Amino acid sequence: MQVLQAGGEVTRETFWQIGPLGRGMFYFLSVVAVLVFVYGVYERFARYTEGEADPRDRLDDLGSRVVTAARIAGSNGKQFDRDLYGGLMHAFVMWGFLVLLIGTTILFIDIDFYNVLTGESFWQGDFYLAYQLVLDAFGLLFVVGLGMAIYRRYVVRNERLFGPHSSLEDDAFVWTLFLLGVGGFLVQGVSMVGQEIRAAETVSFVGVFTAGLLEAGGLTPEGAAAIYPWVWWHHSILALVFVAWIPYAKPFHMLSSFANVVTRDEKAGRVLPNVPADLDATNAEDIDDFSWKELLDQDACTKCGRCSAVCPAKAANRPLDPRDVILDLKSYREEVDAGGETKPIVADGGGSVIDSETMESCMACMACMDACPVEIEHLNSFTRMNRQLTDQGDVDSNVQGVFQDVMRKGNTFGEPQRKRADWADELEFDLADAREEEVEYLWYVGDYPSFDDRNKRVARSLAKLFEQAGVSFGILFDDERTDGNDVRRIGEEFLYLELAGHHVETFEECAFERIVCTDPHSYNTMKNEYPEVDFAEFADDPMMPFEYDGRWNAEGEIEVLHWTQAVEELVRENRLGLSGDELDYTVTYHDPCHLGRYNDEYEAPRDLVRATGCELYEMPRNRADSFCCGGGGGGLWMEFDEEPKPSEERLREALQDTDAGSGVEKFVVACPICTTMYEDGRKTGGYEDDLEIVDVAELLVEAVDSKGRAD
Template sequence: MNAVSQLWTNALTQTEVTRETYWGISSTGYAVFYLLTAITILVFLYGVYRRFARYAEGDDDPFARVDELPRRIVTASKIVLSNEKQFDRDLYGGLMHAFILWGFLTLLIATLIIGFEQYATEMLLDLSFWQGDFYLAYQFVVDAMGLLFVVGIGMAIYRRYWVRNRRLWGRHTSSEDDIFIWTLFGLGVGGFLLEGLRIYATGMPDHEVVSFVGYGLAMMFQALSIPLAGEPGVSLSAGVVTGENLHWLAWWSHSLLAFFFIAWIPYAKPFHMISSFANVVTRDEKAGQRLPNVPADLDATNAESIDDFTWKELLDQDACTKCGRCSSVCPAKASDRPLDPRDVILDLKRYRESLEAGGDERPIVADGGTSVIDAGTMESCMACMACMDACPVEIEHLQSFTRLNRQLTDQGDVDSNMQDVFQNVMQNGNTFGDSPRNRADWADDLEFDLTDAREETVDYLWYVGDYPSYDDRNKRVARSLAAILQEADVSFGILFEDEKYDGNDVRRVGEEFLYVELAGHHVETWEDCEFDTIVCTDPHSYNTFANEYPEVDFAEFADDPMMPFDYTDQWNDDGEIDVKHWTQVVEELVQDGRLELSGDELEYTVTYHDPCHLGRYNDEYEAPRELIEATGCNLYEMPRNRADSFCCGGGGGGLWMEFDEEPKPSEERLREALCDTDAGGAVEKFVVACPMCMTMYEDGRKTGDFEDDLEIVDVAELVVEAIGAQAEANLEVTED
């Protein structure tokens, strides 16, 4: 048995194993230490109080944030302790943060144990447990997790300063980021040096071998022959370097650095250790799917001042760690639009802090000038929710962004193209400005008549949508879906001219009252119809009908003479009416045998693009894929798929606005399909399940010079082709 193994065995067999907590510290030093401790705690508590007092000054949040608090805390603890959001898209970053978090929490708990043992047991109960097996286990775990902590900090330093990961650097990068990471590094390394010097200076007790990092450092000090006071000719007089003097110096250096860090936490970046957890606890589990309703009070303001922001939006600002994950996945930033989600949140925070320090007030958001946020920045947002999905601390960017967009609308600082869209919707009920009477003209080429859901009872009320009704390319998709439902022999109908634009994207651009007008019209129309399920062609319609219409308090607006509806109830608040995207409905029909697909009708090599409002918004990824595979197509995934899907660029009003961008999001996505999938250039068809995506990618195919490389098709078009192929095969069998 080697020497280390023997020492370990000796350590485990000892019954009285412990150490003196304040070894080498005089009574005066002891008193100074606790005076500094009291001051540090007071400074820390005052800082935390100031932070939360500021949140209390924020506006009320429209959503319940602290209901079911025990459940929220448990769920938040799971999210934070598992580091699940840190591991998403970034294994290195996930491991790094996990090492730091788990190590830090272990060291914190270890410190609390020392304090509890010192005072609660020795002084109050006269019962000491910090000895024997408990002490040995304690020392081993602390060394193991402390080492993990130092490794994690080292990984962070390597990524930040050696690799210089781009997303970690930006205009809000400052000295506080450097102080934060190097202070943590100093605490971790300093703690091990202190432990090694203590073990060495106390004669390297056998049981301390369990403190394997500290013991290793003690062996290094021994090899360096650092003198000890007990040795002949060595004293503790000033100026003499001994192990005891070095321990004293390390002890006070470590303590003072710890005092600084604790006192600094509420005033700078380390506060995210508190605010981030609070942010996860108070998150809205349907964030992004639904937006806060605007008050019916016309005197209410949206973002005229920082005081218009809710306490949760202020907490979002403080929870931001500057990690840049939101920036790295933002399609607007990738296309060189003037939007960086991180900068918007931190610009608002910096402005708030400048006001608290006596700075001058400025417009929060405006078109040019001295505003905190420029109008062009907010116009660039595609409302794709990638930033929120990537954020490890659950910042709800879209809530703040929508507030800013509403303010732009109130001020009249809206893109001229969007103003035209608003006008079209107000006058004609659709974004094209076409006559409502023409809304169902797309069905003229069908070989069967569509049922009027206003006059007959149907199982499925089909909301066709603007683009499938008026856009020539998307009319083909509408006819395909109609043929699918007819082939399945289901009862379905449409609203004809009583169907209007759903309002999803004009709401995200800030035109809330127009959205309420559209919602009121639709729910009032639906109340006069008999149906079981609303089927949507467009994921944007699906999201707003399923998640946002039920949130509208129509009674607040019904008496407004500008609102063309008398509906006063809360629509579908009990969830009695099912709202589904058409792929979910057709997938059920295939599974139920209402549509016969053998799975080998088509042999195309395809890739599929997840629409933001179907995927990230509503977590539906499988229904479209199962339909594609049911047609026999060979599906190859792009690297960015499902929750990591890259936006087409059409959301948040992007469909109607023009941007100076290079490359366009649609062009980048088509490049990914042809260059980054395993099938590469063999991809024949780029499959979508959203009319907006169809429009954006048809445009990107032209502007990106991909016209000869692949075809843009909807899932419905593949299904119709497969049904036709199946029918032909059945006919051939019958003829034979």
């Protein structure tokens, strides 16, 4: 690699000490490596086409998708989330690799295209020097990042990096990249020792340093010229083998992950895929029942374990690790493709790819999806398997009982529907019937505020707030049924459709301006999922108890709110008369999954807490990082052998990890399911004397009453 003066411009020879035969062999091996790479990539993507069509248009506005994906990948934002070390490590490796790849491509264009066509080279002078400086800088970052990865994997032995699917390919991947980075600088250093004229190339600061070390170790210019071909060929063959290997092992995530980000669905999780009206359609009897995007998800997984680290089910020692489920499906697909024996995808009692208890453990909290740096949509695959369990009758007995209660009674408590509004008997005013008179708010109360004694207090508190603010509001009385959000997430899609159809048909017969929901779960499904259903596909089905045959609220003309959003508006308009100093409790607030991660509403509940005068301290895991109470995805209705319970762990965090510590007096929630789970966790965890569980509505009513007494 001799630096030459071509027309007064500094440059260097690319194939120093490599003769014509060696060059020819290099080009031949390069073509072979690229062909093996292209064939492997083709096989991978061709395999995805054997999956089912995806219900979402994943390739619409492709140009914008690619640009957005490039921004997401380039920023490394997901890698930095919760993990500064990991974010820096990945940024160094990724940007180092990309810049080195670009640098190699530039050299290829100069030698094999520009020089052939013009007889000249642009790889000289100031451009050459800038090129060398940039590649040395990013090459160094590349090696440093890989060194950080090696330290974390083999010295620290970060627990989340290891699991049942850890294998030699993980070691080979990181060490091959590290050897490529170090080998590139070794090639450069030997070259600089062998050619005195390159001593002036001080912009190559890593190369100069490497050459200095080699000379200090006794390497002479003659020795450098003698060993250079060996060093160069070692580095080149390793690089070509790596290129050929990419589609067949872990390195493929460099392509599949970006493709996964390009094809992501921004509504994934909060809006589950609808089932086809064709009753012959299957959910997960076979691996190819999964959509092509779900197959791509499997290949995009990098085994990083970020989803595992935030999963509340795994933290509670339930038999669920979201990473392992995705990788189990991938391994099974590869086994079947290789001629292996087929078996059920999911079933109760063993002998399947995924055990039913594993799927029952999922809380549908979306923490795994929020943490995943490559946009894997775990909940879509998990729900597909839950639907399969329902089809097979392999559903938890407690959940089956809930299904029966909903089908017979319309609610998850099995109570007569005529009792649905009995919670309001203690109010000093009557509730309007939204079926009979026009109201501003059609208030969907929900099962737990209607039937659970603890949550009835929350319902009454909210009713008092609406009344105090002078809001025109009404409820549906016995025409209100279970919203279907959690019923759907544990696999009972057709029962969900019955419930959704009944509600939208009822809504159409009422006169109101907004729908307000007590429960974030109800809020999510009515805001996001009801509008996605084409009820016309099912209206003629004699099993469906509705005749509605359109798409409800498809354009979002009806505003659906969680009650905290509605009341926050009332507080801003000073319709509750709060001055912000009524209460002086020290509190912390828990973000419900369906309000926070699902729907990005974090501030309205906090604004209401502050409006009471309470001093709010945040738990370390807050907003999008919030830890699930354990009740989502049907967890409220099932019994698990878990230690500690998610609710107990969250209360411990409130009392031990917040800045206020044991000074926290009230644990504030904004979800009836959270209220239920934390009241239970307060008892089983031994926290009854340490803090109180209160809903935001209860705090507000106390503040309003306090204001009234003061006046």
